[in-house]
Amino acid sequence: MKRFGGNRGRGRGQRRGQGWGSARNNSSGRDNREQTAQLPPPPFFNAFQHTKPLHKFTVNLPNDFLSPSPYLIFSLFFSLAQIEIIVKNTNKYAYVKDAGEGRQWKELTIKEFRIWLAILIYAGVFKLPSIRDYWNRDNKFPEHKISTFMSLIRFEQIKRFIHISDCTTPLPFWYSKVNPLATHIQTVSKSICVPSSNISVDEMIVRFSGRSIHTVRIKNKPTPEGYKILSLCDAGYTYSFIFTSRVQNQPEVQQVTELSKVGNEVYHLASQLPIENKSFNIYMDNYFSSIKLFKYLREKKIGACGTVRKNSANFPQILKVDKKLDWDTLSGVVVDNVLAILWMDNGPVTMLSTIHQIDNGNENLIERIRRRPRETSTNAVKVRAVFGTASKKSLPIPVVIDDYNHFMGGVDIADQLRGYYGTQLPVRRTWMPLFFWLLDTALINSYLILKKINANVNHQKDFRMQLAWDLIKEDLEGNEKKPHTRSQVHELEKQFKLIHVDPNKEHQYVTAKFELPIERLSSEGHFPEWRETRSSCVWYKYLVKKNQEKASKNPSQSQLYCIKCNLALCCNKERRNCFRDYHTYREDSN
Numbered sequence: 001m002k003r004f005g006g007n008r009g010r011g012r013g014q015r016r017g018q019g020w021g022s023a024r025n026n027s028s029g030r031d032n033r034e035q036t037a038q039l040p041p042p043p044f045f046n047a048f049q050h051t052k053p054l055h056k057f058t059v060n061l062p063n064d065f066l067s068p069s070p071y072l073i074f075s076l077f078f079s080l081a082q083i084e085i086i087v088k089n090t091n092k093y094a095y096v097k098d099a100g101e102g103r104q105w106k107e108l109t110i111k112e113f114r115i116w117l118a119i120l121i122y123a124g125v126f127k128l129p130s131i132r133d134y135w136n137r138d139n140k141f142p143e144h145k146i147s148t149f150m151s152l153i154r155f156e157q158i159k160r161f162i163h164i165s166d167c168t169t170p171l172p173f174w175y176s177k178v179n180p181l182a183t184h185i186q187t188v189s190k191s192i193c194v195p196s197s198n199i200s201v202d203e204m205i206v207r208f209s210g211r212s213i214h215t216v217r218i219k220n221k222p223t224p225e226g227y228k229i230l231s232l233c234d235a236g237y238t239y240s241f242i243f244t245s246r247v248q249n250q251p252e253v254q255q256v257t258e259l260s261k262v263g264n265e266v267y268h269l270a271s272q273l274p275i276e277n278k279s280f281n282i283y284m285d286n287y288f289s290s291i292k293l294f295k296y297l298r299e300k301k302i303g304a305c306g307t308v309r310k311n312s313a314n315f316p317q318i319l320k321v322d323k324k325l326d327w328d329t330l331s332g333v334v335v336d337n338v339l340a341i342l343w344m345d346n347g348p349v350t351m352l353s354t355i356h357q358i359d360n361g362n363e364n365l366i367e368r369i370r371r372r373p374r375e376t377s378t379n380a381v382k383v384r385a386v387f388g389t390a391s392k393k394s395l396p397i398p399v400v401i402d403d404y405n406h407f408m409g410g411v412d413i414a415d416q417l418r419g420y421y422g423t424q425l426p427v428r429r430t431w432m433p434l435f436f437w438l439l440d441t442a443l444i445n446s447y448l449i450l451k452k453i454n455a456n457v458n459h460q461k462d463f464r465m466q467l468a469w470d471l472i473k474e475d476l477e478g479n480e481k482k483p484h485t486r487s488q489v490h491e492l493e494k495q496f497k498l499i500h501v502d503p504n505k506e507h508q509y510v511t512a513k514f515e516l517p518i519e520r521l522s523s524e525g526h527f528p529e530w531r532e533t534r535s536s537c538v539w540y541k542y543l544v545k546k547n548q549e550k551a552s553k554n555p556s557q558s559q560l561y562c563i564k565c566n567l568a569l570c571c572n573k574e575r576r577n578c579f580r581d582y583h584t585y586r587e588d589s590n
Contacts, residue, residue, distance in 0.1 A: 039331040040318065042358040045339045048303050050279035054197035057234055059452050061192055070463050071470035073449050076188050077442035078117070080110070082181060086164055087113050094161040096168075108158060112524075115149050116158050118471035120439065121464050122146045124421040131155070131425060137566070148564045149472055151525055159425070164435065173251065174214050175243040177431040181438055186240055186272075189445055194274065195234035198403070200283045201266055202411035204229045204241075207424065208433045214245040222415075227433060232269040232282075236413035237448045238441050240272040243434065256296065263293040270302050281305060281355050283408045289352050291315065294338045303355035305404055308340070310350055316340050321348050327383045330398065332358050343398055346373050346383055356400035365396040417444045421464055443467070516542070516585070517565070525564040526583050528571070534559050535568035539578035 065072060087108050094105040119134070126144070128134060134144045135152040165177050175182070205223040208215055216228045231241040242250050242265055249261065253268040266288050273280050281303035289306040291314045297304045310320045316333040319342040329344035341351040341358060358364050372387040387393050423443075424436035443464065451457045520526075537556040558568045560579060570578040 038318065039321070039329070039342070040333060042330055042332050043334050043339075044359050045332070045334050045357050046337075047339070047357050048298050048354045050197075050301075050303065052277065052279045054279055055194070057196045057237070057452065058194045059192060059449055060194070061449075061453070068450060068453060069470065070446065070450060070467040073446040074442065074467055076192065077185050077446060078439075079184070082184055083110055083113055085180060086162070089163040089166055090158070090161055093163040093167040097161065105157070105161070106154075108161075112150070112154075113158070114471040116155060117439070118468040119146055119150060119155060120423045120425075120436075121421075121443070121468040121471075123425075124423040124440075125461055125464050125468075143566070146468065146472070148566055149519060149522075149525070151563070154525075159427075162435075174245060174248060175431070175434060178434045178438060181435070182241075182243075185438055185442055185445075189237075189239055190272065193237060193239070193445075193449065194278065195232075195237065195239050195280075197279050198281050198283065198407040199232060199234045199239070199273075200408050200410040201230065201232055201269055201288060202285065202408075203287070204231050204411060204415060204437075206433045206437045208430070210428060210430060212430045213247050214430075216246060222419075227437075229437070230265050230269060231411050231414065232272065233410035233414050235410050235448075236417055237410075237445055238414055240269050241441075242269065258292055259296060260290065260292075262288055263290060263296070266293060267296065267300075270297060270300070273302075275301055279303075281407075283404060283410075285408065286312075286350075291335050291338050291340070291352060294352050294354050295336045298337060298354045305353040305355055305400065306351065306408075307404070308350050308352045315350070319350060327386050328396075330358060341398075341400060343401060345401075349401065351400060351404065353400050356398075356403070358398055358400065362396070364399050366399050366402050367394050368397050368402060369393070370395045370397075414441075414444060417447070417460060420460060516582075520565055520583055521586070522564075527563045528579060529561045529563045531559055531561050535561075537570040537578050538567045539569055539582040542582075 061068060061073075087110055090108050090113075091105075094108070097105075122144070123131060123134060132152060133141060134147045163177070164181050165171065165179065171177060173179075205216070205218065205221060205225075206227040206229060207223045208226045212227075215226055217225045218228075228244045229241050230244055232239045242253065244250065244265065249255075250265065250268070253264050254271075256264055256267065259267060266282075266284065270280070270282055282297065282305075284304070284306040286307040286309045289304075289308040290312050294304045308315060314335055316335060319331060319333060319340055321342060325344045325348070327344055329342075331342045333340045337354070339353050339356065339358070341349075341353065341356075343349045343351070356364070369392055370387075372391050372393070373383050375384070386395065418437075418440045422436070423439050424433060427433065444460075446467075447457075447460050447463045450463065457463060534557040537558050540556045556570050556578075558570045558578075560571050561568055562579065562583070565582075567582070569582050570576060571580070
């Protein structure tokens with residue numbers, strides 16, 4: 001007689017409890033078999049058929065872009081016209097605040113705003129605990145050359161007064177302060193790229209923990225608190241987006257009576273696609289999916305696929321299974337021309353689709369390498385039995401599941417690219433996080449466009465660094481339209497590296513190939529600063545090399561430094577004024 005020592009009954013003694021555990025297990029197995037028998041077989045479904053073939057991601061740049069560079073592509077999103085609007089509104093807002101608070105404001109220029117953007121991009125690549133650390137001249141901190149193009153006070157002043165919209169015009173909606181820039185970025189994104197046929201909709205959270213009635217809190221998210229933005233993305237490229245709020249609807253979203261608020265927002269994004277001459281399938285997760293939405297999208301000639309919650313409206317009751325069924329159990333029901341699917345993996349997976357079929361046997365299955373689940377995972381006993389002793393195994397899964405896994409990650413890729421080198425700084429004003437998000441969106445879209453048309457572009461970091469120096473070089477040359485090549489940027493960076501100032505060294509060395517940096521002639525930020533450490537005068541060293549003279553054993557020493565150039569320069573009454581000569585001498589004057 002088989003004993004069940006580990007399964008005791010409710011009464012006293014061992015004999016009274018024998019057999020209870022076995023009975024429960026048999027009952028559970030019988031319930032599972034009954035549940036499986038009640039599930040309908042995969043039904044015939046007339047899947048939505050596109051009249052036009054599926055296509056890939058394509059780029060349509062203007063014809064005059066013969067040699068696209070990071071700066072040229074980024075200038076489409078942050079065009080000269082948009083920068084002029086931002087500069088104009090920033091100056092207007094600063095003067096308004098200046099009159100009320102007694103602050104001094106120097107009028108912002110286009111060149112200066114480009115430098116400000118370059119510092120933001122640079123700070124996103126080389127992250128430090130505080131933005132002030134980039135201007136820290138302490139020997140314990142590394143030297144950041146980009147901080148020599150703008151003082152810390154000026155950088156923070158621009159950050160304080162920057163304005164996208166006109167501060168004298170009443171704003172009807174909470175996101176209106178960034179709406180001019182947001183509208184322009186979306187327009188450019190739609191005009192120069194056509195996303196592939198399989199595209200995804202998902203939410204993005206822009207970090208902001210300040211006071212705002214428009215923010216959301218979502219637990220177990222990488223960014224649990226902030227503004228929620230619905231985005232339509234293709235492999236990281238943001239094609240269209242909507243700013244959402246807990247208390248206010250988006251006025252641009254058309255309200256379709258048969259759809260929910262979320263359904264209307266998804267349809268608004270889908271309607272931005274060029275569906276007249278292209279075919280599109282939209283993938284979404286269970287927050288957005290519903291039978292009514294999928295039916296409506298099908299009527300508008302748009303395919304749809306996504307996971308769905310079992311408590312979603314009109315979802316078939318027979319597919320709401322909580323039992324632990326055998327792995328690969330597959331069932332479905334057609335509701336309003338939408339296929340509702342149940343597939344048993346580690347747990348029950350419920351999906352909706354208008355573009356897939358599940359009744360054709362092996363034709364709708366695909367082999368994929370799967371990992372054996374842990375013993376503590378859901379339904380582990382039945383799933384691990386499929387693997388046997390192997391930790392990995394090639395198993396057939398439905399094509400609808402594989403397509404969802406493959407195409408759903410478009411928004412996640414954009415979030416991932418943004419997370420590497422994001423430009424967002426700690427701010428108090430409620431709309432500023434949206435500006436940083438728009439800047440990162442423009443950067444990521446520009447990077448993906450350049451990567452698509454240039455196979456040599458690999459890393460996003462290199463793209464951002466070259467763009468930052470391009471923006472700086474645009475200011476130094478004072479040319480609004482001249483494109484910049486990679487070799488020009490490298491030459492500029494080389495000039496920055498030809499001289500190195502170490503305050504701990506008594507003598508500073510200027511190589512024979514040293515060329516005077518361009519930024520020394522700029523009219524802003526060159527102020528003298530008295531320091532404790534003496535260093536050899538760089539201008540004196542340069543003249544010695546230029547005239548091919550023999551350097552003195554005791555070159556001129558100075559405690560006077562230029563704050564912007566971070567160089568030691570003499571300035572005395574009797575001998576010479578190297579500080580003035582260094583900042584005014586032009587090589588073409590001789």
